[in-house]
Amino acid sequence: xxxxxxxxxxxxxxxxxxxxxxxxxxxxxxxxxxxxxxxxxxxxxxxxxxxxxxxxxxxxxxxxxxxxxxxxxxxxxxxxxxxxxxxxxxxxxxxxxxxxxxxxxxxxxxxxxxxxxxxxxxxxxxxxxx
Numbered sequence: 565x566x567x568x569x570x571x572x573x574x575x576x577x578x579x580x581x582x583x584x585x586x587x588x589x590x591x592x593x594x595x596x597x598x599x600x601x602x603x604x605x606x607x608x609x610x611x612x613x614x615x616x617x618x619x620x621x622x623x624x625x626x627x628x629x630x631x632x633x634x635x636x637x638x639x640x641x642x643x644x645x646x647x648x649x650x651x652x653x654x655x656x657x658x659x660x661x662x663x664x665x666x667x668x669x670x671x672x673x674x675x676x677x678x679x680x681x682x683x684x685x686x687x688x689x690x691x692x693x694x
Contacts, residue, residue, distance in 0.1 A: 567672075568604045568640070568641065568642070568669050568672045569669050569670070569672060570668060570669060571642075571643070571666070571668060571669075572604075572640050572641060572642055572643070572646075572666075572667050572668065572669045573640070573641065573642065573643040573646040573647070573664055573665070573666060573667070574638060574639070574640045574646075574664070574665045574666075574667045575638070575639045575640075575646050575649070575650070575653070575662065575663070575664055576636055576637070576638050576639075576662070576663045576665070577591075577594055577636065577637040577638075577639075577653060577657065577660060577661070577662050578616065578634060578635070578636050578660050578661040578662075578663075579591060579634075579635055579637070579657070579659070579660040580622070580632040580633070580634065580635065580659070580660070581610065581632055581633045581634070581635045582631070582632040583632075583635075583659065583660070585656055590656060590657075591608045591635050591637050593656060594606070594637045594639075594653070594656060595608060595637065597649075597652050597656075598639050598649065601645075601648075601649050601652070602645075603639055603641045603645060603646070603649060604640055604641040604642075604645075604672065605639070605640060605641075605672075606637060606638065606639045607637070607638050608635060608636070608637050608638075609635065609636045609637075609638065610633065610634075610635055611633055611634030611635065611636065612633065613633075613634075614633070614634035616634075616660070616661060617659075617661075622634060640667065640669065643666075646664070650662075
């Protein structure tokens with residue numbers, strides 16, 4: 565069971581929804597690796613508009629082409645555990661942005677009232693959400 569309160573580190577990975585790793589969405593690979601590494605939690609957020617280093621604006625507006633919209637993967641855990649995970653991100657991320665922010669966890673409880681995200685249940689809606 566993962567216990568997480570107090571000082572923590574948040575890593576946010578910004579990539580495109582069409583970015584892949586071995587024919588799977590890159591954001592899926594990041595979440596699965598974070599889970600396998602025993603990190604406290606990971607969530608994927610789908611953007612509706614944005615641009616990055618290429619300066620090309622990606623948007624979901626009807627009159628524009630909806631392609632390669634931005635995706636943010638957010639992972640929160642202790643600083644030590646996040647920093648141990650960073651080499652895996654170095655392997656996966658060829659284009660995009662990775663940021664680190666110090667944060668404070670004030671509440672981390674699963675749906676059944678236990679602390680931690682890894683309860684061993686399958687099919688539970690939002691089981692790996694932060």
